[in-house]
Amino acid sequence: MRSAKWRPYFFVAPAIIVFLVFFIQPIFYMIYLSFHDWNFISPDKTFVGLGNFKDLLSDPMFLEVIRNTLMYTFFTVLFSISLALLMSIWLNKQGWMYSFVQGAVFSPHIISLVSIAMLWMWIMDADYGLLNWVLSLVGLEKVPWLTDPNTALSSLIIIAVWKNIGYFTLIIIAGLQSIPKHLYEAAALDRTPPWRRFAKITFPMLSPSLFFLTIIGILDSIKVFETISIITKGGPLNSTNTLVYYIYENGFIFFKIGYASAAGVILLVILSILTLLYFKVLSKRVHYQ
Amino acid sequence: MKTSLPLKILNVIGLIIMVAIFAMPFIWMISTSLKTLGETMVFPPKWIPDELIWENFISAWNSGPFLQYFMNSVLVSVGILIFQFITVIPAAYAFARYEFRFKNVLFSLVMVTMMIPAQLIFLPVxxxxxxxxxxxxxxxxxxxxxxxxxxxxxxxxxxxxxxEELLEAARLDNSTDFKIMMKIMVPMAKPTLITLGLFNFITHWNDYFWPLVMTTTESARTLPVGIAQLRQVDGGVAWNILMAGNVILVIPILIIFFFAQRHIIRAFTYTGVK
Amino acid sequence: MAKIQLKNVSKAYGNNKKVIEDMNLDIQDGSFTVLVGPSGCGKSTTLRIIAGLEDVSAGEIWIGDQLVNDVAPGKRGISMVFQNYALYPTMSVRGNIEFGLENMKIPKAERKKMVEEIAEIVDLTEYLDKKPQNLSGGQRQRVALARAMVKKPDVFIFDEPLSNLDAKLRGQMRTELIQLHKRLGTTFIYVTHDQVEAMSMGDEIVILDKGHIMQQAAPMEVYHNPANQFVANFIGTPSMNILSKSMVEEKTGTITDERISYVGFRPEHAAMQVEKLAASGINLSCEIITMETLGSETLYLVNSDAGQFQVKSFQAPLVETKKVDITIPMDKLYYFDTQGNRVFVEDIPFQTPAREVRGEVLV
Known part of the structure; x- marks a missing residue:
């Protein structure tokens, strides 16, 4: 019976060790590095206090990066959720036709971002791309989607929405299906018009799913890297440079480890706030059930 | 609840457009991958190439050490899968079934880690x-x-x-804890394990960020990184070769998706549906 | 085969929630002992302590002449049949029966023989390769039994094994279990909350309440000679009627024994008549409030000036009658003190029965 006492620790140990070594320690290491100046090659790390943070916040490029990240995140989440809401109401039906459409809509979610990025780069090609062809069919001008600073970020948002929407739709459909039928039956007996039915029953009952999607969407968008790295490399004119790509660029191309770490700490703060918010609401939701 | 015929037709047209928006890019990808370079550079674009150029796939495959990339991808995805089963099953079992000191602290650690994306810690790692x-x-x-x-x-x-009764029955049957875990718990959790396996395999098969950051030469590079670098081969962009490479990357996943659609959807929507 | 002893056993969860307090229990070798009591009385905990599924906070558990406090459940020579059968859903019937044998490192050929023998006995041979999900409730029950029997244990433990079966099957399984006990002669410990099951199956009944043993005796002893008000209430349907001393005294005169504060009688012992009865007893004029006809018997809820109580009668139901005269024989009265413990008296403890009341209320 003695060995039984240690068994649970023995069982969780491998996982916990991996977490500590590859997730928890690096967080603290990053915080440590953010207070230092280091170029990765030299043996010395110079302590600079909050110097890196001061530099970051006074760097107009970094402020632009933050602005890009926020814009990208905000619009990606906004469009993903609102379009998915419409689509889910449409697709929330039984039958092979609907499950086929649901599957098709979902498929981009499981495709490598590499392929998605390259595929859309090709589709959004200014000269021979599919998208401009579609525009030409309705008599519109060609758009330099990814090569113009004014449209590049929006183009990336379109790609992200296209990828997200199937996943979002399925989550909302699951939310819709969990709404008890008798609520609608009661509403029908009360002669509730469809719009009111949506506003008073569907939407409030969906709010946990929508909240979840908002948080997941933000967490996912804020760490966008792949499409930027493959398609735009942050350009043109820094117009699509976002936080994670900025960290990558500074760390791996310019070897400004301390500076990149400081940017990482800022990302950490943002993620922590979102996570706390998420768990707070999540725990409330569990309590009420 | 009868719907009129025109409305029905409208509904079907709408669904077709929806499928087109999400499936057309893939068809476009396949179509491009079978074109000559010249055919990619026409406007308006052609949907069906005059001649199917299967050689594009060979060119794509030969434009780098793709066999190695492919093997690396398989080893990494399968390796992660095996390691995860070895570490996840006992840990999940302990968290579900034992009471021990620091259990809550350790489980909070798991939950915290769940929220740490690779994009946050790649530099220190x-x-x-x-x-x-x-x-x-x-x-x-x-x-x-x-x-x-x-x-x-x-x-x-x-x-x-x-x-709980099942475990008690097993204890009365003189079963060791390890045997309870492997013979009773694991078989009962088979659907979850399949779901997890699919989720992890697809995620890591597709992953671009981590292998890009953690490799500097082609020795450990995986397929997504290799495909992404196709672009840099020649000066201009050979879209037909590029798309051929991506077809190679996408097809295995689409095949798995076709056969295990329900499992995969369950795997990817698990957290949200709960 | 083995007798089981619990010596000063206590079980507490957390810091102060005591489920069982200082329990001493002897279960005779070869007996069919039923632990019965309301939910939360500690009967399942007691059972699980014996099986080793729960540790005790204090005290000793003896099986045969071995102290088993630190012996793992699988090594106590105990088989258990669970309320929900607890069959391993991913294994076939054969796998279920074999699992314990495998863990005992019994060679394969021998295992196969044992499984087939037992399957024969419980009539499961043709279902050996089926999964439990594909069996009916009764068949699952038999698989659970087979799994318990195949290990040839010293003690069988049953945790409300029949509560998931429908009434008819339950009756059938009850007799089968009694026969099984006769045939094996092994110690059976059986937990139920159903007093009918307890009375009909056990040769020894242990009645528990709030973690204490209220009485341990043979079924008829428990019925005829309850040790306290709790047992009197718990055993018998409907339960014993209890009247307070003061109410009874109005009818019978002062009760001479000071210890007595409650007087009880069983509903079936109250004689209900529409005409005068000579026998001595407490006579009450009553009004019928409700009546339940159950076929062979009829239950009445009546109101008297000594309070409400129930009467069971085996005569034809009194459909039209509203008022009746009820006599409770003196020798069928039970007496309890303020704590609810039984008070045994030698003589009828009344001063002078108030005879004059009798004549007035006759119909």
Whole structure:
């Protein structure tokens, strides 16, 4: 019976060790590095206090990066959720036709971002791309989607929405299906018009799913890297440079480890706030059930 | 609740447009991958190439050490899968079924880790791996994902649902804890394990970010990184070759998706649906 | 085969929630002992302590002449049949029966023989390769039994094994279990909350309440000679009627024994008549409030000036009658003190029965 006492620790140990070594320690290491100046090659790390943070916040490029990240995140989440809401109401039906459409809509979610990025780069090609062809069919001008600073970020948002929407739709459909039928039956007996039915029953009952999607969407968008790295490399004119790509660029191309770490700490703060918010609401939701 | 015929037709047209928006790009990808370079550079674009140029796939495959990339991808995805099963099953079992000191603290650690994306910690991990000589090795791509917080969380839920009586029956049958875990719990959690396996395999098969950051030469590079670098081969962009490469990357996943659609959807929507 | 002893056993969860307090229990070798009591009385905990599924906070558990406090459940020579059968859903019937044998490192050929023998006995041979999900409730029950029997244990433990079966099957399984006990002669410990099951199956009944043993005796002893008000209430349907001393005294005169504060009688012992009865007893004029006809018997809820109580009668139901005269024989009265413990008296403890009341209320 003695060995039984240690068994649970023995069982969780491998996982916990991996977490500590590859997730928890690096967080603290990053915080440590953010207070230092280091170029990765030299043996010395110079302590600079909050110097890196001061530099970051006074760097107009970094402020632009933050602005890009926020814009990208905000619009990606906004469009993903609102379009998915419409689509889910449409697709929330039984039958092979609907499950086929649901599957098709979902498929981009499981495709490598590499392929998605390259595929859309090709589709959004200014000269021979599919998208401009579609525009030409309705008599519109060609758009330099990814090569113009004014449209590049929006183009990336379109790609992200296209990828997200199937996943979002399925989550909302699951939310819709969990709404008890008798609520609608009661509403029908009360002669509730469809719009009111949506506003008073569907939407409030969906709010946990929508909240979840908002948080997941933000967490996912804020760490966008792949499409930027493959398609735009942050350009043109820094117009699509976002936080994670900025960290990558500074760390791996310019070897400004301390500076990149400081940017990482800022990302950490943002993620922590979102996570706390998420768990707070999540725990409330569990309590009420 | 009768719908008029025109409305029905309108509905079907709408659905077709919807499918087109999401499926057309893939068809476009395949179509491009079978064109000559010249055919890619016409406007308006052609949907069906005059002649199917299967050689594009060979060109794509031969434009880099793709066999190695492919093997690396398989080793990394499968390696992660195996490691995760080894670490996740006992941990989930312990969190679901034992009472022990620091259980809550340790489980909070799991939950915290679940919220830490690779994009946050890649820089310090890179520095660590470089100190340990694991850069540019498959270990550097496997070990950080040798366990999965999400997996522990999900499997713990499943294990918790196994009735206590079953375990007691097994204890009265003189079964060891390890045997209870492997012979009773694991078979009962089979659907969850399949779900987890699919989720992890697809995620890591597709992953571009981590292998890009943690490899500097082609020795440990995986397929997505290799495909992404196709672009840099010649000066101009050979879209037909590029798309051929991407077809190679996408097809396995689409095939799995076709056969295990329900499992995969369950795997990817698990957290949201709960 | 083995007798089981619990010596000063206590079980507490957390810091102060005591489920069982200082329990001493002897279960005779070869007996069919039923632990019965309301939910939360500690009967399942007691059972699980014996099986080793729960540790005790204090005290000793003896099986045969071995102290088993630190012996793992699988090594106590105990088989258990669970309320929900607890069959391993991913294993076939054969796998279920074999699992314990495998863990005992019994060679394969022998295992196969044992499984087939037992399957024969419980009539499951043709279902050996089926999964439990594909069996009916009764068949699952038999698989659970087979799994318990195949290990040839010293003690069988049953945790409300029949509560998931429908009434008819339950009756059938009850007799089967009694026969099984006769045939094996092994110690059976059986937990139920159903007093009918307890009375009909056990040769020894242990009645528990709030973690204490209220009485341990043979079924008829428990019925005829309850040790306290709790047992009197718990055993018998409907339960014993209890009247307070003061109410009874109005009818019978002062009760001479000071210890007595409650007087009880069983509903079936109250004689209900529409005409005068000579026998001595407490006579009450009553009004019928409700009546339940159950076929062979009829239950009445009546109101008297000594309070409400129930009467069971085996005569034809009194459909039209509203008022009746009820006599409770003196020798069928039970007496309890303020704590509810039984008070045994030698003589009828009344001063002078108030005879004059009798004549007035006759119909």
């Amino acid at each position: 890179f520095l660590n791996l470089s100190d340990w000589g694991l850069l540019d090795t498959l270990w550097g791509l496997i070990l950080p994902f040798a366990t999965s917080a999400f997996g522990i969380f999900m499997l713990r839920q499943t294990f918790k649902q196994v009735p």
